[in-house]
Amino acid sequence: MHLRRIFAGALGVMALASVTVLGATGSAHVAKIAKASCSTSIAVEAPFATGPATQLGLEQLHFAQLALAMANKANGTHITVGKDDTGLNPSLATTRTNSIIASKAVAAVGPAGSQEVEAVGPLFAKAGMAFISGSATLPALATSGANTTFFRVVPDDNIQGPNDANYIIKHKLAPAGSTILIVDDQEAYSQGLVAVMTPILTAAGYTVNHQSYNGTDTGATLQSDFSSLATSQVSATTHLVIVPWQSAGNAQQFGQTLQQQGKTVTLFGTDGTDSPGQFVIPGTYVSNFGPDISTSKSPVDKAIVKGIKKYGAYGAFGVPTWEATTVVANAISSVCKAGKTPSRANVLAAVRKTNISAANSAMGVPIKFQANGDLVAKAGYLFHIDSKGNYVEVPDK
């Protein structure tokens, strides 16, 4: 009986020891695999399937896919991407964000529009999940305190707005003392830029005529808006019309309405209208936060240009999204290199520590974030549409 007890006890100890040893070996093995493969997923939120900016959304999606492919190859990671169409619509963005938060994604790229970030920022903050936008430029997104996990790789409107206004003044795009018409599309992004540009232009002696149209209008109603704006607001003393809109297609339609009514004014669009496939009114200026990398000598830019060729024509919207995706991918890689499994918390911490030199950045500036998620270094870019509808980069000062 006693021997049997000893034997049973010995068996129990051996079994326990075996389980412990096997478990430890197994854990080490799993950790080794995780470290080797560094597998995880991220989400890309962009308006690539619905809404008024699908062209730009698709460009963002393609550049994000390219960035991930390049980063996976360079870092030896296996990061997959979930594609979430937001339609540039805060309500749809909220729905998509909730499903991203419920998924295993450790970080997100996007969303594209400032109004979308306003809607989803607190959700990401609550989930402790980093999200990096390549195009949301409303200054308050970083300063409001509501979006604690928000980052952006583009300068905000406090850079773009004054840059544009000062360019107009310096290069006399409108004769001194004349009227400048500025039209917002009733979205946060558009109204933010108007608020920044108007006082600068007014202080320079221009009369600023601020009008609005409903950016969600379509068809005959939209045309009615544009015809009326062109008819009643573009007078003989109006030489410049600023269109800080999110829809390049609408800007094109407005430009054609002006042409149809025989109004000869210069248009000045902002990043939302930057779409070489859609907005091609000759003589127009278009500012953007992303550079033209098509002729760049930088190895990074050359690699992007080569990789993106298969997706067709692109504008200046893709590059910032490439950069945003690269930041996320590098953060995940750094977590894996530190021997940890990527989680929302450690990826967020790694994103905060991002430090990419100007030489390795497609944005032409170092990528390093302030505490509020804004870039430390900021630059703007300007394009002029020539008589053939091509975008030609010009110095923005």
Added chain:
Amino acid sequence: MQIFIQTLVTGIVTGCLYALIALGYSMVYGVLKLLNFAHGDLYMVGAFVGYFAIQWFGGATALIIPVPLLIIFMMVVAGLGVGALGVAIERFAYRPLRNAPRIAPLITALGISFILEDSVLLLFGGFTRNYNAPAFLPFRQSIHIDGVNIWSVQIIIVVVSVAMMFGLRELVNRTLFGKSMRAVASDREAAEMLGINVDRTIAMTFFVGSAMAGVAGVMSGLAFGQISNIIGFLAGLKAFTAAVVGGIGSIPGAMIGGLVIGLCESFSSSYVSSQYSDLIVFAILIATMLVRPQGVFGQPPLQKV
């Protein structure tokens, strides 16, 4: 004065398009007492048919057929195609519900609207496409009157719309189909007892109404350029407002209602603000409902005593 005339031109052009769509609403309501909320999406489908016709003939900048021929082709194909789609919708979605409570076909109409929108989204993507009509109908082909430019496309829209409206009036007033339609609208059971093929009459009504929406879609694409799967919603809503203001079920009412809505929208955008144009248009709808619920040309319902 220049602003006034240019605004008037814009109002008439948009009003003509609303009127064409509103006619379909009115005709269908006349015979079935159904608010066909999918009607605006038929207009959207027509716009897409026109767009693909342009691409089929080489694209806006490299057309391989003369422009007048292209425009006629686009309108005919869109009219026939969308008309046939309207008939199919009636046959498979509304006819089985003809004797169901009125809420059932109404909900079905909303469902059909979403199906059409999302089908176009799935088939062709959410891209905003552009007819780029100025490439083959340049702005220099305009009439200039005292600083006001009237583009050839705007003239085409007004001429074709007026011709179609008068054609429809003749069809309703002077043909056997028109008589059948009026009989079905007046009393469906009595019409059936008199030997009128009600099913065929209703199908023909759907065909004509949908065809007009299809042609309106093509003209909208020519004039405004941008088309997408969502353009039908707002246009349909405005046209519905036009039909109600004019008197739903009344053909002259739909024509006048369309023009009233187009002009109100245009003048409120020019002289008040485009921010308030929708508010003004829908305020007119509410005011009409309060003051004259049957609309300007509508008949008050008969009270059987």
